[in-house]
Amino acid sequence: MTSARPYLYLAPTLAVLAAFTYFPLARLAELSLHAPGIGTSLGPWIGFSAYSTLFANPLFWRVAGQTLLYVFASVPIAMAVALALALLLDQPLRGVGVFRVLYYTPVVMPTVAVAALALWMFNANGGIIDYLLHAIGIGPVPWLVDGAWALPTLMIVAVWKNVGYYMIIYLAGLQSLPRAVLDAARLDGARPIARFFTITLPLLRPTTFFLAVVALIGSFQVFDFVNLMTQGGPSNATNVLVYFAYQNGFEYVQLGMAAAISLVMFAMVLMILGALAWAFNR
Amino acid sequence: MIRRCASYAVLVAGLIPLLLPFYWMALTSLKPKREVFTAVPQWWPAHPAWDNYRSAWVAEPFAGFFFNSIVVTASIVALQLALASLAAFALSRFEFRGRSLIFWIIVAALIVPVQITFIANFMTLAHLGLLNTYAALVAPYAASAFGTFLLRQAFAAVPRQLEDAARLDGCSGLAFLWHVLLPLSRPTVLAFALVAVVTHWNDYFWPLIVTNNNAVRTLPIGLGMFVGQEVTTDWNLLMAASIFVSAPMLLLFFLMQRYFVQSQLRTGIRG
Numbered sequence: 001m002t003s004a005r006p007y008l009y010l011a012p013t014l015a016v017l018a019a020f021t022y023f024p025l026a027r028l029a030e031l032s033l034h035a036p037g038i039g040t041s042l043g044p045w046i047g048f049s050a051y052s053t054l055f056a057n058p059l060f061w062r063v064a065g066q067t068l069l070y071v072f073a074s075v076p077i078a079m080a081v082a083l084a085l086a087l088l089l090d091q092p093l094r095g096v097g098v099f100r101v102l103y104y105t106p107v108v109m110p111t112v113a114v115a116a117l118a119l120w121m122f123n124a125n126g127g128i129i130d131y132l133l134h135a136i137g138i139g140p141v142p143w144l145v146d147g148a149w150a151l152p153t154l155m156i157v158a159v160w161k162n163v164g165y166y167m168i169i170y171l172a173g174l175q176s177l178p179r180a181v182l183d184a185a186r187l188d189g190a191r192p193i194a195r196f197f198t199i200t201l202p203l204l205r206p207t208t209f210f211l212a213v214v215a216l217i218g219s220f221q222v223f224d225f226v227n228l229m230t231q232g233g234p235s236n237a238t239n240v241l242v243y244f245a246y247q248n249g250f251e252y253v254q255l256g257m258a259a260a261i262s263l264v265m266f267a268m269v270l271m272i273l274g275a276l277a278w279a280f281n282r
Numbered sequence: 283m284i285r286r287c288a289s290y291a292v293l294v295a296g297l298i299p300l301l302l303p304f305y306w307m308a309l310t311s312l313k314p315k316r317e318v319f320t321a322v323p324q325w326w327p328a329h330p331a332w333d334n335y336r337s338a339w340v341a342e343p344f345a346g347f348f349f350n351s352i353v354v355t356a357s358i359v360a361l362q363l364a365l366a367s368l369a370a371f372a373l374s375r376f377e378f379r380g381r382s383l384i385f386w387i388i389v390a391a392l393i394v395p396v397q398i399t400f401i402a403n404f405m406t407l408a409h410l411g412l413l414n415t416y417a418a419l420v421a422p423y424a425a426s427a428f429g430t431f432l433l434r435q436a437f438a439a440v441p442r443q444l445e446d447a448a449r450l451d452g453c454s455g456l457a458f459l460w461h462v463l464l465p466l467s468r469p470t471v472l473a474f475a476l477v478a479v480v481t482h483w484n485d486y487f488w489p490l491i492v493t494n495n496n497a498v499r500t501l502p503i504g505l506g507m508f509v510g511q512e513v514t515t516d517w518n519l520l521m522a523a524s525i526f527v528s529a530p531m532l533l534l535f536f537l538m539q540r541y542f543v544q545s546q547l548r549t550g551i552r553g
Contacts, residue, residue, distance in 0.1 A: 013368070109531070109532075110484035217392075221487075227506075
């Protein structure tokens with residue numbers, strides 16, 4: 001017998017998700033298919049013309065390309081560093097707990113504080129990073145002022161902030177691996193590097209998949225560092241999709257265009273997640 | 283032995299890029315203005331200027347922002363815990379039509395972040411006249427797909443026999459949730475609450491969308507405005523402000539670090 005109670009318990013959660021997660025997707029579609037109205041009302045139906053304008057705009061393609069570059073460069077790098085750290089921290093070393101805590105610390109920092117600190121450290125005028133690089137004969141590097149360097153600089157900041165989170169997830173994965181298999185490989189005399197590639201890494205596949213999904217979704221959302229450190233500049237070199245939608249919506253007051261950008265980005269995320277799921281479940 | 287030494291060497295070397303920024307932030311926050319820009323960096327504050335913290339605190343209405351952050355974060359976390367407990371209770375301890383469909387509807391929300399829906403949510407709240415209110419800051423986060431998922435896993439692990447025994451003692455329904463399920467799931471509840479506190483205390487994006495008035499602005503927005511004004515001038519004050527905005531989370535983290543780590547271990551992603 002089914003009573004009404006479980007539905008009652010689920011109702012508040014479902015109502016909030018409907019109102020602020022699922023209904024907005026439909027609302028975005030509606031907005032993108034209508035001309036701007038007055039206030040929050042809709043103008044006349046314009047079909048897909050917002051999308052054709054968007055796809056004809058070279059800036060959109062540049063922004064989309066930069067977003068993909070940001071995601072597909074920073075996520076694998078951060079994951080590789082995190083895995084290396086997790087392997088080190090999975091050993092029975094004295095003081096390993098202290099290292100785990102320290103490496104996780106940047107994760108709990110507000111992005112705004114990290115952005116403020118990064119602006120100061122990477123500053124062309126008195127920044128400590130250029131000073132230290134100069135001491136070993138490098139630089140000065142035009143971190144945030146040069147179009148070629150600005151996006152990589154944001155990636156460095158993001159990797160610093162996120163690597164501890166990825167590290168803990170890999171550590172959780174490592175600690176749940178069957179010890180018997182790993183011990184057997186060690187007794188067989190397999191070399192550490194061979195053991196890692198033939199046993200540990202394949203066994204970690206579910207963790208790697210989960211982490212890749214979380215990291216991809218998270219990295220596509222990059223906005224805070226862009227808004228606080230570069231405002232998309234210099235000359236759009238760090239403009240990314242969320243920032244582009246924000247600009248269109250709130251600076252140019254083109255809500256329909258902003259909605260179209262958000263939905264295109266959502267479609268991109270879904271396609272990449274689909275490809276990832278396919279690649280990992282093959 | 284050699285391997286152990288090498289591991290330590292790598293771990294310690296890694297701490298340099300990790301901790302140097304924290305040191306530089308603290309150091310700069312204590313430097314008087316004339317020591318901020320020096321040809322050779324000063325690695326120790328010769329004349330620690332504690333007054334920087336006071337100057338930064340009053341440079342913006344940070345006291346009000348602090349209060350707003352506490353109200354908003356506490357409301358969000360309380361609502362998320364309440365709603366997620368109820369939903370997880372239903373999903374873990376009841377048989378009903380559409381259970382797995384509803385479970386997937388909730389989990390799928392994880393791939394639709396507010397960074398995608400913000401234009402629509404902004405318009406909804408503007409239409410309701412709720413911009414620049416606590417309600418606008420809290421409402422979209424009142425439910426948590428992640429929290430529901432975590433609590434469902436924890437509740438499902440409580441054995442059936444315990445439920446039957448509790449029922450014989452007259453403890454069923456919400457009483458069972460409150461007196462048995464939640465206390466038994468304490469580590470998961472705590473871990474989720476901590477992650478939620480950090481996430482929403484630090485949130486910059488959504489408050490930026492729905493506030494443009496100091497009366498409801500939160501700390502990250504206040505610090506963000508300070509970034510916009512102070513850049514290239516008073517780095518010592520900006521670093522001091524960054525520290526007092528971050529300090530509550532750093533303190534919480536160092537006091538409760540065991541649970542932060544556990545929250546990751548409990549997400550059910552084991553291989």
